[in-house]
Amino acid sequence: MIEGKVNKGSSHLVQFAEEELRAIQESTFDAIFTCSLDGVLTGIWPGAARRNSHLDGLLGCSLNDVVHPEDLETVKAFISKVKRLGTVRPGPECRLRQLDGSWRWYSVNASLVCGVDGEPLYVAGVARDLSEQKETEKHLKHLATHDYLTGIPNRYYFDGALSRARRLAKEGTVSSLLLIDVDKFNLVNDLLDHDMGDRLLTNLSRLLKSQIRRDDVLARLSGDEFGLLLHGMAEAEAEKVALNLCHIVKERDLCPVLEGCDLRFTVSIGVAEINGHQDVRQVLSRAGAALHMAKMAGRSQVVVAYANERMFSRLEETSRLIQIVRGADREGRFQLFFMPVVRSSDGAVEHYEALLRLRDGDGKLIPPATFIPVAESFGLMGDIERWVVAEAVRFLVKNPQLRLYVNLSGESLGDKEILNFIEEIVQTTPAIHGRLGFEITETAAVRDLMSAEQWVQKLRSLGCRFALDDFGSGYSSFAYLNKLPVDFIKIDGSFVRSIDHDPERHALVKGINQLVHSLGKRTISEYVENDRIWRLIREMGIEYGQGYYLGEPSPLPQDMASESTELDPRQGIKRR
Template sequence: MNLDDILALASNQTLSQLERARARRSTRRVQQEYQRAVSEGRDLIDDIDLRDPLAPDVDEAARISRAAQLAKLGTLTWVRASEELTWSDEMSLIFGYPPGTVRPSIRLLTRLIHPDDATEVRRTVEAAWRERTVKETTYRVVRPDRVTRYVHCHVEFVVDGDNRPYGIVVTGQDITEIELARQERVRLARRRETVRTELAGRDPATGLLSRQRFADEIDTASRAGSGVLLVVAVEPVAPAGGTGTDDQDRLASAVATVVRRAARRADVCGRTGFGEFGVLMHRTTLDSAAALAEAVVDGIRAQPFVVGQARLRLDAVGGLVRYQGRDETRGIDLLVDAETAWRQARESGVPCVALDQPAPADERREICRNRVRAYLADDRLTLYTQPILDLRLNQITRQEILLRLMDEGGKAHSASTLLGDAERIDEVLPIDRWVIDRTMELIARGAHTSHYQVNLSSRSLGDPHLLEHVQRSIRHYDVDPGQLTFEITETARIANLTEAHNFAHGIREIGCQLALDDFGSGYVPFAFLTYFPVDLVKVGGEFISGIQHSAANRTIVRSIVDMCRALGIRTAAEHVEDEVTMNLLRDYGVDFAQGYLVGKPKPVNTPHRPVSAPAEADYADPERGLRAATG
C-alpha cells in the first residue's frame, strides 16, 4: 500500500468526536509551538529523536498512561512533588466534561465522587501508596448533569525513571452497564431465594390447605362451574395418657393420608377444623360425590390407627352440599352447610347426608347462631393458658389466655371455627364477654405479679358497650388493670373503626395495654400503628417458623422489630420451637417469645374458692354497670 492509498483510506474514515477533539488540540499545539519557535528565533528545521513511550527507560506514569490510551481507558495522575492532578481526555469524558473545558483538581475530583463512596476511594488510594502496590475499587461518579455512572479503577503506586516514588496513577473504565447487569442478577437470585412458590395457608400437621385457603379454593371453583363439597368429621378420640396436642396432630396426619388416597387427583383437600377434612370435587355429580364420600368414611372406619402405644379405630361421618356455578354463596358458607350435613348424619346414625343445594342465608345464620349459643349454654367453653418468655430477663412473666372447646369426649380443641362462624353472624360479643369475665376471675385467684394477655375479636371492638363491660368486670373482681393486655387481630373486620379507636384509648386510660396479634400476616396497614395506641406487636407465626432457613423471614422480622422499636412498641414472636430460633430473636431485639419451646398450652386449674360473677342486671343495664364501675 503506497502513500496515496493510505491517504485515500484516511479520507473515507469517519472520525469520532473524541478523535476530532484530539486533532483540534494537536493542531493548536503545533501552531503554538511554531509561534513560540519563531518568536525565539529558533531554527524550525531540525532532526527529531522519536522515543518509544513504552521503552524501559521511560517512567512508569508515562507507560501506564500510554497503555491506558491504547486500551481506551481513562487515566488520572497525581504527582507527589508538585501535588498536581491531571487526567486524560477519556477520563474527562467519564467525568462528564468535554476534554479541555475544566482544570483538574483534588477539589473538583472530590466533588465528582458520590458522597457515599468518597471514604472508600480515599482508603483505597492511601492503601496503594502505603503498601506500594496496586488496588482496585468501584465507585460512583455524579456528573455535572446529575447523571450517576459507575467507574472501576486500578490505583497504582508508581516511581520515576530513577526508581524514586513519583505518585499515583489511576486507570478507570465506565462500567455502568456491566454493574447494573450484575446488580440485577444479584436481585433476581435473592428474589428466587425469598419468594414463595405458593400462598401460605397449609395446616402444619397434615400439609393440607387451611380452612381459609380451602374456602378460597371453593370460591374459585364455584365461580367456574358446579360441583360438590364434602366435609368428613372424625370422632376426636385421643390415646389414653397421651399429651394431647402432639398425638392429635399425628392422628390428623394419618387420617389426612386416608382422605388423600380416596380423593381423585383433581380434587382439592383441606383440613377445615379439628377432626374435620374437606374434599372439593369440581365438575362432578352428587351421586359420584356421594360414592366417594362413602369410600372415605368406610376407609377411615376400617383403618386401624396407631398413635404412641394405642391402637385406635375411629368413627367418621360425611356431609355433602352441591353448589351451582356463579351463584352468590361464598365458600365459607358452603363449608358451614357441609358441616351442618355431617352433624345431621351423626344425629341420624347414617354414614353421609347430602344437601342438593346450599341452605338459605337466613337458615344458615340461624343454625350458626344456635350452635354458638349452645356452646355457651352447655358450658363447653374452657380456658387454657400458654406461657410467654421475657427474652431480656429469660423469665416467664406473662400468660396468654386461649379459648378452647370441649367435645363430647371431654377433649379440648381450638375454637377458631366457632369464632369464625360467630364473627360472621355478629354473635361473637357474648363469647368475648364470657372470656373477659373468666379471665378476671382467674386473675383474682392467681398471683398478682402475673400478666395476662386476652384475645378479643375485632368485631367486638365496634360494640360501644365493650369497654363498659371490661370496666365492670375489673371492678367486680378487684383486678389490677396493669395485669391485662388485650390482643386484637384481623383489623380489616372491625365493624366500627371509630368505636374500636375509642375502645383502644379507653383501655389505655384505665391502665390496661393493647397488643396487635399476627402482625404482617393479615391486612393491617402500617398506619394502624400510628393511630391506635398499640403497646405490643406479635409477629405472625408464619414468619417465625423455619426462620433460620429463610432469608426473607429474617429480613421481615428484623424490619418489624426495628420499626416497632422506633415507635416505642414492644415485640413478641409466636411459634418458637427451637433454640436456634430463640437465639436469632434475641439477636434481633425481640422482647418476648412464645411457643412449644417455652411451654405448651395448659388448662386453667379448677378454682379453689368461689368467686361470684357480676350481676346479670349490670349486663342488661349498661348505664347502671358504668355507674357502678366509675363509682
C-alpha cells in the first residue's frame, strides 16, 4: 500500500519533470543537448519553433565529426573541464557542422549530470546560435575598416597593414608603399557634378584592384588619394608597377560623360620602400614628399623616394626655394618684367603682360617655372599675387598711357580674400579704371569654373578686363567658354610655334580662331617667334600677337611715358 503510493507519487514527479522540461524547451530559442562522456551527441532539442532544427541530423555523431577542426581542441578541453568541475559557464564559441555541410557559430554552456550515487552519467548543456550576431559583427567591422564609396579598405585598415609590413621588413622582407593621387580631380566635381566624381573614384579603384596581386592592399586614404601596399616588393620593382599603373589609367576612359567630350584622367604616384628602418609615419611622409614632387613635375608622373642624396637634395632645394619666396617681397627681390601684346592690324602695342621675376640672395634670376610651382604647392601664391597686383597698380598710376595684364594662379580663383584685396585697390585707385586686366589659365578656369565665373563678373563690373591664357592646352571641351565673359582668348603657343611648317597645326590654330570669333571674343597668338608666323597670324585674322619676335620680356623703363613710338617699316610693328 505504501509502496503503491510511493510508485504513484514517483510517477507524478516524473510526469511533472517531463512537462517542466517541455515547457523550458518551447520557451527558449536555444538548443538543448546531451553528450555522452566519450563525446557522442545523445540528445538534441532544437527549442522554440524548432529554430535549431538543422541540428537534428547531428544526433548520434561524435564531436570529432561535428565540431570545426580549428575549434575541436577548445571544445574537448571544455568537456574535460565540465567533467572535472561539474558546471562551466560561459563556455567557448565554436562552429558546428550543418546538414548541408556549412558551418554555423554557437556559444555553449554545459553541466555534468550524475546519478543518485554521484557517478557521472553524461553532459547536458545549451547551444546558442551566434551566426546572425557574427554576421552583424562582421558587417560592422567591414564598415569600420572599409571605404563606403569604393568598398576597398580605408585609412584605418591601411595603417594596420603598414604596421604589419614594417614588422615583416625588420625580419628581412621589404615591401613598398605607393601613394596615388588623381590629377585635376576637381574638374569633375566643378564642371560636372559630385556623382560623376564618385563614379570616377569607383572606376579607378576597380581598375587599380584588377592590376595588383591578391596579397597587396589597396585603400582609399582621402578624397582622391589612394594607398597601395606591395608586399615583398622593393622600390625598383615597385617603380615599374607604378609606371604601369600610370600608363593603364591614362589609356582607360574612367569617366565617360558626353559624346565628343574627352575627359581622360591621369594619376601621379609617389613610391617609398618599407625596409624596417623607419616607422609608419616616416614612410608615409617620404611617400607623400615623392607624390608632391610627381605632381609638381606634371601629370601622370612617378617619383621614388630613394633613401639617398638624390631625394634629399631635391627636398633641400624645395625648402630653399620656399625660404627665398617667403622673404622676397620684404627684401625687394621680386621684380616685374613686361612683354608686349601687339595688334596685327597696325603693329601697335595693345597692352603689356606683367611677368613676375625672382632673384636669389646673389641677385641671380630664378626661372618662374622653378619657383611658381613650389609657391602654388605650399600656399604662397596669395601673398605673391597681392604684391604683383599692388606693383602693377603703382606702374599704371605712374604711366597713364599704359595698360597691364596680371597673371592669376588657379589657387587664387577661390580665394575671397584676394578678390576683396583686388576690389579694394581698384575701387580706391580710379586712375587705373579700364587699364588693369587679368590672365587666368584655361586649366585653372575649368578646374573651378564657378569661382572663375564669379571672379570675372565681379572684376569686370569694376572696369577690369580678362584674358584666358594657354587655350587648347588643357581640355577638349569648349562648352565652358560661353560661361566665361573674357575679352581675349590666348591660343596656346605649343600650337602656334609650328604653324609655319606643320599644316595640321596651321589648320588647328585657324579653326580655334574661327571658333573664338563665333563666340564674340578676340584672339591673341602666343609664341610669335619669326616673321613667317607673324605673317600667317595676320592672314588668319588673329587680332593680336605675342612672342620674342614682337618683343622680349624686360623691365619697364622709368621714362616710358616720354618715349616716342616709331614704326618699323619692314614688319609693320611699332617698337618702343
